[in-house]
Amino acid sequence: MAIGSGLGAQLGISAESTYGTFVAPSKFIEFTKESLVLKKTTAQSAGIAAGRLLALSSRRVLTRKEVSGSIDLEVTNKGVGLLLQALMGTTVTPVQQAVTTAYLQTHTLADTAGKSLTIQKGVPLTTGTVTDKSFLGCKVTSAEFACEVGGMLTGSFEFDGKTCDEAQTLATASYPAMSPFHFGQMAVKTGTFGTETARDGVRKMAVKIERPQAVERFYAGQSGLKKEPISNDQVKITGTMETDYIDTVLDDLHTSDGATSLVWEFIGPIIASTYAETFRITLPAVHFDEGPPVVDGFDVIKPTLQFTGLYDGTNLPKIEYMSTDVTL
Numbered sequence: 490m491a492i493g494s495g496l497g498a499q500l501g502i503s504a505e506s507t508y509g510t511f512v513a514p515s516k517f518i519e520f521t522k523e524s525l526v527l528k529k530t531t532a533q534s535a536g537i538a539a540g541r542l543l544a545l546s547s548r549r550v551l552t553r554k555e556v557s558g559s560i561d562l563e564v565t566n567k568g569v570g571l572l573l574q575a576l577m578g579t580t581v582t583p584v585q586q587a588v589t590t591a592y593l594q595t596h597t598l599a600d601t602a603g604k605s606l607t608i609q610k611g612v613p614l615t616t617g618t619v620t621d622k623s624f625l626g627c628k629v630t631s632a633e634f635a636c637e638v639g640g641m642l643t644g645s646f647e648f649d650g651k652t653c654d655e656a657q658t659l660a661t662a663s664y665p666a667m668s669p670f671h672f673g674q675m676a677v678k679t680g681t682f683g684t685e686t687a688r689d690g691v692r693k694m695a696v697k698i699e700r701p702q703a704v705e706r707f708y709a710g711q712s713g714l715k716k717e718p719i720s721n722d723q724v725k726i727t728g729t730m731e732t733d734y735i736d737t738v739l740d741d742l743h744t745s746d747g748a749t750s751l752v753w754e755f756i757g758p759i760i761a762s763t764y765a766e767t768f769r770i771t772l773p774a775v776h777f778d779e780g781p782p783v784v785d786g787f788d789v790i791k792p793t794l795q796f797t798g799l800y801d802g803t804n805l806p807k808i809e810y811m812s813t814d815v816t817l
Contacts, residue, residue, distance in 0.1 A: 490617030497613035499662040500560065502571055504817070505605045508717040509626035509651035512607045516568050516817075517662040518560070521643075525558035525610060525624050527653040530713075553713040555704075556624045556650025560608075564634065564642040566757055566766040567667040570594050570817035572646055573808050575604045575629045576698060583814055589761035594810040594817070600720055601628065601700055608648070611659050621659040626651025628718050630700055634770065637693035637731075642670040642755055642768065649704045652714055670755035670768050677730065679738070682750040682773045682804055690735035692791070694753055696770055696798075698806075699725040726772060726798030726806060734782045734790035743777040743794065748801065751775045760813060767811035774801035 491497030500523065501514025534548030574581050578599035583592035606627040611619040627650040636642045677694060678685035701722035706715045732739065742749055750773050757766030780794030798806060 491611075491613050491619045493613050493615040493617045495613070497611075497617065497619060499611040499619070501609040501611075501660050501662060503607045504571055504574070505607055505626070508603070508605045509714070511623055511625055511654055511657055513657075514607070514609050514660045516571055517660075517664055518562060518568055518572075519565070519664065519667075520560050520562045523558065523560045523610065525556060525560070525608060525622075525627075525648065525650075527554060527622075527624075528557055529554050551713065553707055553715075554652050555715055556627065556653060557648065559645055559647045561643065561645045563669040564644045564768055565667040565669050567665050567812050567814055569644075569768075570810060570812075570814055571606065572629070572632075572644070573810060574817055575601065575606050575627075576632045576646070576700070577808060578602075578604055578700075581817060583812075583816065586764045586811075587762060589764055590813050591760040591762070591764035591811055592814055593764075593767075594812075594814075596808040596810070598724060598805045598807065601702075602717070602719070604628070605717065606648075608650075609657065609660060611662070619659055621655060621657055623654040623657045624648075624650045624652075625654055626715075626717065628700075628702060628704075630702060630704070631697065633695060633697040635693075635695040636670075636672055636675055636755075638672055640672055642675070649702065649718060668757070670757060670766075674755040674757050676752075676754050676756070678752040678754070679742075679749045682801065685750050685752045688732075688738070690733040691730060692733065693731035694728065696726070696728040696753060696772070699727075701725070728772075728775075728796050728798070729793055730780075730796065731791060731793045734792055739777060739780070739794055740782060740792065743780055746776055748774040748776055748799070750801075751796070751798075760811070764811060767809060769809040770806070771809070772798040772806050773804035774799045
């Protein structure tokens with residue numbers, strides 16, 4: 490029996506071959522909180538019958554179902570690949586580095602058609618029995634990554650899903666030894682794409698990637714369930730960077746509205762040879778929208794710059810993930 494509280498909870502994920510069709514979990518992720526829920530739409534008959542004062546229970550109908558919610562987690566050196574693939578859209582196979590145990594995943598921005606997940610949630614009763622809720626057809630609609638002084642790299646993933654299946658067998662959770670990326674491993678670089686140089690004075694970073702989708706694809710003949718959402722707007726990439734006012738490089742970019750390539754990376758311990766655990770976001774063209782320095786008292790000037798990621802016409806945004814994961 491599990492512990493009868495959140496201490497006994499689990500989340501398992503797997504990539505689906507067909508949207509909304511259950512696939513038993515292949516990975517179990519450690520999370521800090523989640524809010525995945527089944528949302529239902531009901532209709533109640535309002536027919537008038539002589540003397541009836543209350544609507545009939547038998548005349549209430551369930552007209553549609555869907556799933557929404559989020560998962561918050563610490564980004565670790567293993568097990569994050571499936572979430573990154575569902576966010577970015579590219580079908581990724583980890584590439585072995587030389588003959589080492591290091592494998593590189595390169596998640597380049599692409600359409601997310603066909604990229605859905607089964608997310609199986611184990612929720613403990615106070616008795617210690619863990620109930621199964623398998624959320625099918627889960628599509629990532631946005632994700633935000635953030636890290637600040639003294640903190641870990643965190644990720645928050647928003648989902649839209651097809652339905653919840655409570656008739657599956659709860660998988661037995663297993664977790665590999667892993668560790669989180671953190672501020673002590675963080676670097677921020679700007680400049681010409683491919684030759685970016687490190688920026689000094691960065692105290693906090695956040696990047697949000699939004700994947701707008703048509704999530705209201707409810708049609709006749711689908712038993713009140715939706716078809717796979719389709720991208721219906723351009724991807725939106727935004728972020729913030731909190732700094733000390735050490736130099737004017739970023740301030741000048743804000744003034745001129747010039748573009749720069751931005752690399753936000755975390756380099757962990759060496760896996761083998763020269764290959765280290767890595768989490769890296771590359772945005773080939775960002776423009777700073779707000780953040781000119783202001784004097785707000787006696788303390789060091791701390792501009793917080795807000796930026797937008799755009800397409801430079803050649804290179805697409807990407808997330809690189811180096812780990813010992815042989816598969817996603």
